[in-house]
Amino acid sequence: MSPSGASLLVSLSCSGRRLFVVLMVLLATVGTGERRADASAGPGTSRAAATPDRARYDVSLRSDADGSHWSGRQRVSFRNASGQPLREVYLRLWGNGEDKCGTPGTPSPVVVSHVRGGTPDGPTVDCTALRIALPKPLGRGERTSVSFDVSLAVPGRNARFGRENAYRFLGNALPVLAVLDAKGWHLDPYVALGESFYSLAGDFRVRLDHPSALRVPATGHTRTHPGGPHRTVTVSVAEQVRDFAWAAGPFRTATDTTPEGVRVRSYWSADTPAAGVRLNRTDAVAAIERFGREFGRYPYGEIDLVMTSGFGGGMEYPGLVLLGTTEEGGAAVHEVAHQWWYGIVGNDEYASPWLDESFAQYANARFYGWDTRDCWSDVYWPDDSAALTGSMAYWSQHPGQYHLVYTAGPCALADLQRSLGDDTMARLLKRYARDHWYGVSTTDDFKRLAQSMTDDDLGVFWESHRIS
Numbered sequence: 001m002s003p004s005g006a007s008l009l010v011s012l013s014c015s016g017r018r019l020f021v022v023l024m025v026l027l028a029t030v031g032t033g034e035r036r037a038d039a040s041a042g043p044g045t046s047r048a049a050a051t052p053d054r055a056r057y058d059v060s061l062r063s064d065a066d067g068s069h070w071s072g073r074q075r076v077s078f079r080n081a082s083g084q085p086l087r088e089v090y091l092r093l094w095g096n097g098e099d100k101c102g103t104p105g106t107p108s109p110v111v112v113s114h115v116r117g118g119t120p121d122g123p124t125v126d127c128t129a130l131r132i133a134l135p136k137p138l139g140r141g142e143r144t145s146v147s148f149d150v151s152l153a154v155p156g157r158n159a160r161f162g163r164e165n166a167y168r169f170l171g172n173a174l175p176v177l178a179v180l181d182a183k184g185w186h187l188d189p190y191v192a193l194g195e196s197f198y199s200l201a202g203d204f205r206v207r208l209d210h211p212s213a214l215r216v217p218a219t220g221h222t223r224t225h226p227g228g229p230h231r232t233v234t235v236s237v238a239e240q241v242r243d244f245a246w247a248a249g250p251f252r253t254a255t256d257t258t259p260e261g262v263r264v265r266s267y268w269s270a271d272t273p274a275a276g277v278r279l280n281r282t283d284a285v286a287a288i289e290r291f292g293r294e295f296g297r298y299p300y301g302e303i304d305l306v307m308t309s310g311f312g313g314g315m316e317y318p319g320l321v322l323l324g325t326t327e328e329g330g331a332a333v334h335e336v337a338h339q340w341w342y343g344i345v346g347n348d349e350y351a352s353p354w355l356d357e358s359f360a361q362y363a364n365a366r367f368y369g370w371d372t373r374d375c376w377s378d379v380y381w382p383d384d385s386a387a388l389t390g391s392m393a394y395w396s397q398h399p400g401q402y403h404l405v406y407t408a409g410p411c412a413l414a415d416l417q418r419s420l421g422d423d424t425m426a427r428l429l430k431r432y433a434r435d436h437w438y439g440v441s442t443t444d445d446f447k448r449l450a451q452s453m454t455d456d457d458l459g460v461f462w463e464s465h466r467i468s
Contacts, residue, residue, distance in 0.1 A: 052078035055202030067248030085137035097190025167249035241318035279329030358409020
């Protein structure tokens, strides 16, 4: 789930209290991205394999006095998994999404310079994509690396890459590799309404040098040690994750541990309601435990909850979630569910947003035991062409209907549960997660697996639920 400037607040009943889930609706449309070049050159899975893969990101950044600016060096090593030579890579500079290429007096928030290991072009796709030509073609199974200076200026808005009072959020700030697959390079535009992100799982080792007054929750296993005078170095290591995020500020902190040994580290601003913090902590611990049983054990060992009173809704990253928190808590369960649906079981979030948002909200509904038998009463489709499986290109043109991914999506999955039966649905979800663990799934993958678990023809079901 992503925050944006305009939001539709949907109130859902859960276990004797009201849980408010913020469904974000962008009021302006988003333009189409650059066309994808056709990278397929014939049949064969090796030629169509998504690449570059097995990436390792080594990052060292230093912040200013309040965490508003970070600068340093980043190195990315990667392998060519494709059967064709790899002649270029693209970096996605998602942090430039809302500010695009900046203005003459104000550069983009994310600036890459002094590239080594390749030759960069000028940034494209509103400065969210940077092509780097490799010095020589990279053959199948070969590895290489590129390195560059990176500068991150935290924007002055309350957003996933932004700030709230003394607190800084650095979601989608680090450059990550774009994906090349059978459809070509995925260079879709940024959308604030939802997510455009599509990346393969990789490993991160990130060193963050910051003032000791700042606490820095981050993706991965973190440890701290003294830096220079009045400074601390936070080092985080994360394996098999799709992105890396962190925050910085004078947070209050607490740590809980699930029965299976997962550490739930909570960070919250001084003005965050104490009752909401307690609810989020309790719900997160219970959700990690339950979803671990239902979908497969949480593999990362640690997750950070970053809570403030003014953040809009919630936003998920591997091992870290941002949560707007009231007295009644926040969307902790939904965001924790994203650790499986997007994080562990990946998908192209621009092409198929339902695969992470609908699945996370369905898990949320199961957790709270919502009665979904009449959930279709509030679902209205804008026209006959609308489909639950629409891409962000469609939803960006119909922002007032994007909530269907959060409402119609869980309704459809609940209906599938009733059609297959509880036990079969449970086996379907666990096997679906297992089959795509750390990988990338598609709607067709899910439909094929569901069909394999019943003798009934599900064709009518998919059609009636607008799953194409």
